Amino acid sequence: MSQTLVIKIGTSSLTQATTGHLALSTLATLVETLTRLRYQGYRVVLVSSGAVGVGRDRLGLTERPRTIALKQAVAAVGQGRLMRVYDDLFSSLQQPIAQVLLTRGDLVQRNGYVNVYNTFQQLLKLGVIPIVNENDTVAVDELKFGDNDTLSALVASLVEADWLFLLTDVDQLYSADPRENPNAQPISLITSMKQLEEFQVQTGDSRSGWGTGGMITKIEAARIATGSGVRTVITEGKYPQNLEKILQGEAIGTQFEPQIRPVNARKHWIANVLIPLGKLYLDAGAVKAISQRGKSLLAAGITKIDGEFTVQDSVQICDLEGQEIARGLVNYNRGELQKIKGLHSDKIPEILGYEGAETVVHRDNLVIREQGIGNWE
Known part of the structure; x- marks a missing residue:
């Protein structure tokens, strides 16, 4: 059976740090890479941030929205524009896509969780690349994923993925923030989450200021995903073509080895989906x-x-x-x-x-x- 890949790209990788405009070269390379992977037989799911960033750029806002109402309004402006860019790029390569907007509320009821699973399976069977984002326009604090790292891990678990790639603004995990500590040591492989205590890993916030996640949310995403049997990789989003190299065995980024896939999906749902x-x-x-x-x-x-x-x-x-x-x-x-x-x-x-x-x-x-x-x- 073909392998299933979930790729999450953050706002910091999708946008230019200085202006907040879309990084079109990165986006185009990502689309080309994912389409090639599809033609190689992989089943591909993309979890994409960027709706708030694109909306803010479109509206000429210079700061990230601070109130929920403003954020939801800006996301509503940005989501359609972001999907249009994706659709234009993927359509030029004859690759069909689908928009999937989720809130945690869609998954907390067991029947809703099963329905979302069935939708993903049908889309992947049709050769479609689902593009997933949190439905910021309607999400409430109590039922938010909080960040797309967590969302991508839950999606990877839901679709029983083989790989989760977290594309971010650093090339891999370090023992400390390499932007502040020149002695930070790169970490290539994590075989158990307990190793992070041994490495005394320190975490920082998103570099660009345009995104919401930091390394700590990626580590939590890796915990959720590896606990569901999904191999997880943290690597730099500026070079989406590295996905193919990693799948071919090159040691790029930081890999988290998967645990044995749990037999009891219900217990995974209780542990990681419910609030x-x-x-x-x-x-x-x-x-x-x-x-x-x-x-x-x-x-x-x-x-x-x-x-x-x-x-x-x-x-x-x-x-x-x-x-x-x-x-x-x-x-x-x-x-x-x-x-x-x-x-x-x-x-x-x-x-x-x-x-x-x-x-x-x-x-x-x-x-x-x-x-x-x-x-x-």
């Missing part, structure tokens, strides 16, 4: 039962509750210091849990006045986080 609406703090015994023995969470182990949530919402499960050890879907709302926390399960009917679930979070709806900078188990 937790609350926190449950556990005593030491409950932490050990969950993190070491894979047990379900019972009310007896809960000491404190934060947030507002209802049944089947996602919550973070933390130790007494607030360190997240797991994440899962709750069987009780906040009000019910306040009444039964710290109590044994056989006391629940007496306290609530009705027969409730024996578990607060069943182990089938619970994912455990590795210690340190790690993946979900």
Whole structure:
């Protein structure tokens, strides 16, 4: 079966740092490269930033929009113009494309997640290159991806990609920001996310000031993607032709080796797609039962509750210091849990006045986080 590639290009690579205008030579090279990859048999998805930058350039704004309403309006102006440029370039090479605008709300419902998956599969089967962006015009803070690095990682996981390429304004990952520290050491290969602690990697913001992401969002994207079995590469966006060289085995950029692809797609959805609406703090015994023995969470182990949530919402499960050890879907709302926390399960009917679930979070709806900078188990 042909390999699936997800390529994310950031605003800093798509635009000129000094003017904010589109970097047309980079864009044209990207389009040529992706079209060649398509003709070589790869299935290609492009996650493209730039709508706000293009809209701001079109409107003559000199600063990045600071309010949500202005950002959404500028994105609405820019998205159509950006897609027109893509369509003109791809059409000149007879490569069909499709626009896919997503918010996290499209993915948080399980049936919505499946519908988006089916749409991508059909587009790729037709030989189309989907061009994905966050739907800034309608997204609200609670359901935003926050940055297109995270969006690209979730898309790569969704389409079961083989590769995720994060094209950015630096050539690879360094032990420190090379723009500020001349002793920063390049890192070519990460075999485990725990290595980042050993390298003492420092992260910085986007260089150009036109984008929203920094290296920290790319590392988080790599964690999500590699945890889903997707090999991830951070490399310089000015040279899109390097994609072909990397696929041919050249050591360009920083590669993150994939973990074994998880069998349970539902647990990936819980860990990486859903936004937790609350926190449950556990005593030491409950932490050990969950993190070491894979047990379900019972009310007896809960000491404190934060947030507002209802049944089947996602919550973070933390130790007494607030360190997240797991994440899962709750069987009780906040009000019910306040009444039964710290109590044994056989006391629940007496306290609530009705027969409730024996578990607060069943182990089938619970994912455990590795210690340190790690993946979900």
